[in-house]
Amino acid sequence: MEEGQDVSEFLEESVFRAASFRRALAAPKMSLPSGFFEILRAARYAISLRLLSIQLLAFAPGYLLYLIFTYASLLLSGRSLAAVWAQSGLMPCLFAGPPGQGSEPPLAALVAFGLGVAGLGLVFLLANLAGSRLLWMKRRGVEVYSIREAYDFAFAKFNTVVLALAAVILVIALLAGGGALIGLIGRIPYLGQIVVTGLAWLWLLASLVALFLLVMAGLIFALAPAIVATTEENALEAGFQVAAIVWTQPWRLLLYLAGVLITASIGLLVVAFCVKRAFLLMDGLFAVTMGNEYQNLSTQAQHLLQSWIVARSEWFADSSHWASHTGVAHFFFALAGQARPIAPLELSPWLEVLAHTLALSLLFSAAWVLAYPLAVVNSGLALTYLVLRRIKDGENFLERCQADESTPP
Numbered sequence: 223m224e225e226g227q228d229v230s231e232f233l234e235e236s237v238f239r240a241a242s243f244r245r246a247l248a249a250p251k252m253s254l255p256s257g258f259f260e261i262l263r264a265a266r267y268a269i270s271l272r273l274l275s276i277q278l279l280a281f282a283p284g285y286l287l288y289l290i291f292t293y294a295s296l297l298l299s300g301r302s303l304a305a306v307w308a309q310s311g312l313m314p315c316l317f318a319g320p321p322g323q324g325s326e327p328p329l330a331a332l333v334a335f336g337l338g339v340a341g342l343g344l345v346f347l348l349a350n351l352a353g354s355r356l357l358w359m360k361r362r363g364v365e366v367y368s369i370r371e372a373y374d375f376a377f378a379k380f381n382t383v384v385l386a387l388a389a390v391i392l393v394i395a396l397l398a399g400g401g402a403l404i405g406l407i408g409r410i411p412y413l414g415q416i417v418v419t420g421l422a423w424l425w426l427l428a429s430l431v432a433l434f435l436l437v438m439a440g441l442i443f444a445l446a447p448a449i450v451a452t453t454e455e456n457a458l459e460a461g462f463q464v465a466a467i468v469w470t471q472p473w474r475l476l477l478y479l480a481g482v483l484i485t486a487s488i489g490l491l492v493v494a495f496c497v498k499r500a501f502l503l504m505d506g507l508f509a510v511t512m513g514n515e516y517q518n519l520s521t522q523a524q525h526l527l528q529s530w531i532v533a534r535s536e537w538f539a540d541s542s543h544w545a546s547h548t549g550v551a552h553f554f555f556a557l558a559g560q561a562r563p564i565a566p567l568e569l570s571p572w573l574e575v576l577a578h579t580l581a582l583s584l585l586f587s588a589a590w591v592l593a594y595p596l597a598v599v600n601s602g603l604a605l606t607y608l609v610l611r612r613i614k615d616g617e618n619f620l621e622r623c624q625a626d627e628s629t630p631p
Contacts, residue, residue, distance in 0.1 A: 260609050261481045264602035265489045267357060268594060272369050276353045277596040278589060279369070284345030291338030292316060298331040311530040347383050347447055352376035353600035354451035358608075375451070383446045385457035390439045397432040401425065441468060444479070448607040467610050475610060482602030486595040493594050497587065518567050523580035525564040530585070 267273070292314045296306045299316065306314060316327055316335040327335075352372040359367040404425060408418035418425070441464050449460045467475055508516045569577060611617065 258477065258481060261478050261602055261605050262485055264482060264598050264605055265485050267360075267601040267605075268489070268597035270356075270360075270597070272356060272372075273353055273597045273600065274590065274593045275369055276356060276372060277349050277593040277600065279373075280345050280349035280352070281342075281593070281596065282589065284342055287341045288338040289314065291334050291341065295327070295331040295334035295338070298334060299327040313531060343443070344384070347387075347443070348376055348380055349596070350447035350600045350603065351379060351383055351451055353597065354448045354604040357601055357604050358452045379450050379454070382450050382455075382457050382460065386446045386450075386460040387439060387442050389457060389461060390435055390442055394432055394435050394439065397428055397435070401428065401432075438464065438468070441475075444603055445607050448604040451604065452608060463611070467607075467614060470614055471610055474613070475606070478602075478606045478610065482599060482606060485602060486598040489598050490591070490595040494591050497591055501584070501587075515573070518569060519573055519577050519580065521564060522567045522569055522574070522577035523584065525566045526577060526581040527584050527588075528564055530581070531588075 289312065293303070293306065295316045296314060297303060310318060316331060352369075352375065355375045356367055356369070356372040359372075404418060407414045438461075442461060445464050445467075446460045449455055449463050453459075453463075455463065505520055509520070
């Protein structure tokens with residue numbers, strides 16, 4: 223009986239392996255150039271409604287939470303809601319205070335603001351995990367991979383990415399705590415001072431390790447979603463992969479990351495400039511056909527949008543001249559080539575409602591514009607890992623079988 227069962231299991235496994243081999247032979251070979259120009263293609267891969275939607279679906283609620291926590295931190299620091307809204311609008315920051323305000327915010331305000339920033343970081347990890355999975359499946363020829371499938375995978379593997387980052391942060395915290403303890407020991411007369419000064423080389427070495435781990439934490443934050451999405455490695459292996467890439471290809475990694483950031487920045491300016499021109503075309507057409515009523519409506523809507531985002535924000539107080547020459551600022555202003563506050567108008571209640579509606583529509587369009595550089599960064603980081611891993615190990619992960627294709631049931 224046992225011999226028959228062993229033979230049956232052997233035949234089952236043989237049939238499965240033969241089927242897997244046939245699928246591997248029949249599958250198209252996905253090319254993955256191992257060069258810098260493959261990273262620049264991230265701008266083209268990001269032009270995807272699914273990839274843009276993944277970024278928007280994640281960052282819209284994430285940024286809403288950031289607004290809530292940041293406004294709570296500003297209120298806890300003693301500022302009034304009306305003053306903060308007039309100053310910052312939809313772009314608040316705890317450390318962007320009025321000129322001359324130099325008092326340190328209380329601990330509760332720092333905690334609330336930190337929670338808002340941490341929420342944005344977690345949203346970045348989730349969106350990039352889902353986006354990297356979608357891009358990887360699309361590059362492997364699976365065109366029907368949906369947003370829901372990408373997010374199902376992201377939620378299932380999200381703990382792996384967080385653990386990979388949390389492990390490094392924990393080690394950094396332990397080193398910092400050890401440094402604080404040594405500092406307290408140094409307050410002991412004579413003996414403590416000898417320990418601090420005599421073993422300064424050891425504390426310097428520990429500080430150097432902490433600095434390296436800070437760099438590693440940033441790289442894990444950037445690359446761990448791509449590693450987990452393409453290889454489904456665990457948290458420990460994801461950290462090892464990042465460390466191996468840093469050790470074997472540091473300059474190439476730095477070059478590729480710079481290329482991703484430059485590509486995303488140029489992409490943002492180009493898309494924002496094109497959207498601005500499209501808005502001017504639409505605005506001019508409606509102004510001719512609808513007359514002065516629409517012009518007043520459009521002017522008021524742009525005033526509202528400007529007051530929400532740019533006009534009174536302290537972040538732009540010292541950069542208005544620079545911003546006036548970029549497509550980003552052009553998106554928010556009606557006069558081409560100028561960046562100046564748009565005065566409000568006195569409109570009827572109905573036109574005021576329509577002006578708010580138009581302003582919200584423009585804000586929604588701006589959210590899609592901002593989703594594009596996020597998608598470029600997402601695509602670029604995924605391609606960076608795939609290309610560097612191929613250079614390091616000679617393995618094309620676009621042709622790698624999934625777990626359910628490589629192991630028998």
